[in-house]
Amino acid sequence: MASDATVWGWDVAAKALDVVDDPYEEEHGGDITVEQFGRSNMKDKFKSRVLSGSGAPAAAMMESVDAAAWVDTGGLRDVSGWIEDAGIRSDFVSGKWGPLTKDGSTYALPWDVGPVAAFYRNDVAEEHGLDMDGIETWDQFIAEGEKLPDDVAMLNLPPNDYDGVWRMMFRQLGGLPFTDSGAVNINSETSLRVARQMKAAHDAGITSSVASWSSEWFSRAGEGSIVSILSGAWLEGTLKAEVGDTSGMWRVMRPPAYESGGNRATNWGGSNLVIADQVSDAKARRAWDYMQFALGTKEQQVTMYEEYGLFPAYKPAYESDAFDQGSEFLGGQAAGRMFAEIAPNIPTYNYTTDTPEITKAINSELGRMISGELSPQEAVDRAAQQVANRTNRDLA
Amino acid sequence: MGSVTRDEAGWRFLGYSFVLLVTLLMIVPIYWIVVASTLPEQAFLSAGTDVRLLPGSNFLANLDALQARESVDFVQSIWNSVFIAVVYTLLSLVLCSMGGFAFAKYEFKFKEPIFYSILATLTLPIQLLVIPLFLLVSQMGLSNSYWAIILPWAANPLGIFLMRQNMKQIPDALLESARIDGATEFQLYYRIALPTMKSSLAALAIVLFLFQWNLFLFPLVVLEQGKYTIPVAINELIGAQRVYYDQIMVAAALSIIPLFLVFLFLQRHFVSGILAGSVKE
Numbered sequence: 001m002a003s004d005a006t007v008w009g010w011d012v013a014a015k016a017l018d019v020v021d022d023p024y025e026e027e028h029g030g031d032i033t034v035e036q037f038g039r040s041n042m043k044d045k046f047k048s049r050v051l052s053g054s055g056a057p058a059a060a061m062m063e064s065v066d067a068a069a070w071v072d073t074g075g076l077r078d079v080s081g082w083i084e085d086a087g088i089r090s091d092f093v094s095g096k097w098g099p100l101t102k103d104g105s106t107y108a109l110p111w112d113v114g115p116v117a118a119f120y121r122n123d124v125a126e127e128h129g130l131d132m133d134g135i136e137t138w139d140q141f142i143a144e145g146e147k148l149p150d151d152v153a154m155l156n157l158p159p160n161d162y163d164g165v166w167r168m169m170f171r172q173l174g175g176l177p178f179t180d181s182g183a184v185n186i187n188s189e190t191s192l193r194v195a196r197q198m199k200a201a202h203d204a205g206i207t208s209s210v211a212s213w214s215s216e217w218f219s220r221a222g223e224g225s226i227v228s229i230l231s232g233a234w235l236e237g238t239l240k241a242e243v244g245d246t247s248g249m250w251r252v253m254r255p256p257a258y259e260s261g262g263n264r265a266t267n268w269g270g271s272n273l274v275i276a277d278q279v280s281d282a283k284a285r286r287a288w289d290y291m292q293f294a295l296g297t298k299e300q301q302v303t304m305y306e307e308y309g310l311f312p313a314y315k316p317a318y319e320s321d322a323f324d325q326g327s328e329f330l331g332g333q334a335a336g337r338m339f340a341e342i343a344p345n346i347p348t349y350n351y352t353t354d355t356p357e358i359t360k361a362i363n364s365e366l367g368r369m370i371s372g373e374l375s376p377q378e379a380v381d382r383a384a385q386q387v388a389n390r391t392n393r394d395l396a
Numbered sequence: 397m398g399s400v401t402r403d404e405a406g407w408r409f410l411g412y413s414f415v416l417l418v419t420l421l422m423i424v425p426i427y428w429i430v431v432a433s434t435l436p437e438q439a440f441l442s443a444g445t446d447v448r449l450l451p452g453s454n455f456l457a458n459l460d461a462l463q464a465r466e467s468v469d470f471v472q473s474i475w476n477s478v479f480i481a482v483v484y485t486l487l488s489l490v491l492c493s494m495g496g497f498a499f500a501k502y503e504f505k506f507k508e509p510i511f512y513s514i515l516a517t518l519t520l521p522i523q524l525l526v527i528p529l530f531l532l533v534s535q536m537g538l539s540n541s542y543w544a545i546i547l548p549w550a551a552n553p554l555g556i557f558l559m560r561q562n563m564k565q566i567p568d569a570l571l572e573s574a575r576i577d578g579a580t581e582f583q584l585y586y587r588i589a590l591p592t593m594k595s596s597l598a599a600l601a602i603v604l605f606l607f608q609w610n611l612f613l614f615p616l617v618v619l620e621q622g623k624y625t626i627p628v629a630i631n632e633l634i635g636a637q638r639v640y641y642d643q644i645m646v647a648a649a650l651s652i653i654p655l656f657l658v659f660l661f662l663q664r665h666f667v668s669g670i671l672a673g674s675v676k677e
Contacts, residue, residue, distance in 0.1 A: 010635070010636055011635050011636045011637070013636075035621065036466060036467045037467060037621075037632065038467065038631055038632035038633060038634050038635060039634065039635060039636040040631060040634055041616060041628065041631050041632055041634075044613065044616055044617070045616055045617055048526055048527060048530065048613075048616075048617040049530075049617065051527055052527040052528075052530050052531050053531075054530075054531065054534055055530070055534060055539065213637065213638065213639070215437060215438055215641075219438070234637075238637050238638075241638075242638075
């Protein structure tokens with residue numbers, strides 16, 4: 001095992017790796033260097049260096065959504081053997097493995113998941129007499145939203161990211177964008193159902209359309225004229241940072257089901273760590289040793305959750321009472337426990353190198369559906385056709 | 397004024413109006429970057445409600461926030477960019493003018509095929525070259541050095557082309573008589589050809605400087621933190637969940653200044669240099 005290894009990451013994730021760096025070096029020796037980048041810079045740089053076969057760090061962060069494209073470069077190390085040797089596969093939430101696996105080989109160790117919740121402004125809901133606790137289905141969600149005055153939206157559907165909303169809702173229903181043989185499947189009954197649901201929410205007049213991550217988005221969330229935002233567990237950290245003065249006014253609830261008793265678990269976002277194939281075996285072993293320590297031990301995953309809100313994919317961490325702690329920002333609600341219950345039930349999903357085409361097609365066609373130009377059926381059909389045309393894939 | 401008819405005056409008015417309009421189109425975004433760099437982020441991003449067109453007083457605060465960033469040393473990146481662009485421009489001027497002189501004034505085997513193959517490399521997009529060039533510079537032991545960015549395009553095909561076109565204008569008789577007077581071939585290039593090329597060189601300098609100044613992907617892949625050029629440093633400000641527009645605006649506003657100075661310094665040569673050699677007499 002080499003004595004040192006470098007790990008690349010971005011934003012808070014890199015900071016979280018930095019935090020578990022010291023305890024690792026104390027317990028296992030070795031010298032780990034964590035380098036922090038901007039997200040798009042890191043992706044471009046890492047991919048170029050992986051493709052050129054030189055200059056890549058031992059380990060790096062990878063979003064699940066990019067997994068297919070990165071694995072496809074042939075520059076990532078197959079870590080299946082090490083995962084089996086350590087016997088840790090079943091310790092991670094099962095929904096994570098699909099995108100990381102190709103032809104029976106696994107190319108990454110899961111890090112965090114983004115169990116989805118509706119983050120909502122409890123103060124505004126109470127002011128208008130909404131019964132948020134009683135909501136189970138989308139119909140009920142819309143009915144409560146209709147009690148709000150015109151200038152207050154129950155839900156924001158971001159026009160720059162219809163795809164994010166669609167994917168989250170599609171996955172909740174167990175939808176898969178590609179069939180096993182790789183055919184495009186985004187015009188399935190399931191996808192149509194999601195499109196109809198988004199359209200129904202819009203037509204009921206309970207939605208706003210503000211671009212996500214824009215400052216208007218934050219300011220409307222701060223003033224309470226957008227009551228709820230569907231997002232991954234990590235949104236709490238972002239809201240804390242951006243609209244900290246609304247602390248205590250927020251709560252979370254599971255995303256609405258399609259029918260009573262339906263699944264209410266899905267995912268938005270999440271990362272993994274990969275090892276570059278070009279580094280020596282000795283360095284790769286050191287990187288793996290660090291990864292296993294950082295991502296596959298209860299203590300370190302709880303630390304990352306507490307310090308940076310990264311929600312573990314590593315299930316044993318959920319035993320910690322850190323997840324039962326009430327969050328001050330969420331008015332004392334123990335959201336961690338709710339997310340820990342959601343995570344193991346997240347349906348699996350698949351990504352391919354053509355996932356970006358799906359993003360583009362869904363965004364534009366659902367946009368035209370929302371504006372009334374297309375029916376839901378036309379929108380999903382056109383999106384599927386567009387992806388099939390551009391990628392030479394078959395339609396399912 | 398007597399010779400200017402009403403018609404001509406009308407056309408002239410239209411012409412100037414058009415030029416003014418285009419100028420405004422060019423200037424407004426730059427003006428807005430400068431204004432935005434002096435405002436708090438909320439003030440210039442709040443969607444359309446009240447558009448601020450006058451500078452505010454938040455410039456230093458934005459600058460402080462920019463300098464407080466951990467993964468970006470912006471002051472260092474200005475120095476990196478200036479050093480790389482200046483050295484590159486000077487080196488490239490020498491190589492391009494020598495190459496252009498050779499192609500314009502000497503006869504040698506395979507001259508035309510060589511020239512056109514150099515010209516053909518203009519059609520290769522940078523994205524295609526990044527990985528091979530990265531391998532090349534790392535095998536030369538140059539990765540993460542300024543030279544890794546300066547050398548690959550030092551013999552710039554566009555520059556060689558421009559210099560060749562311009563140097564064709566130099567009368568052969570002039571070079572011939574200098575030869576008879578005992579000038580060496582290098583003296584022909586340095587004493588006779590170069591002095592007549594001042595405006596072309598100035599124009600080329602602007603083009604080369606701009607090219608290097610705006611290079612993004614290659615420096616990103618080749619350089620490590622601390623050696624980043626300005627475009628790479630600015631891109632560091634785009635995070636996963638947050639884009640720091642206020643800091644980006646300050647960085648962008650500051651990054652215009654060196655370009656502005658270069659252009660100001662060389663501008664009177666610019667137009668005449670670009671036009672030189674474009675007409676065959």
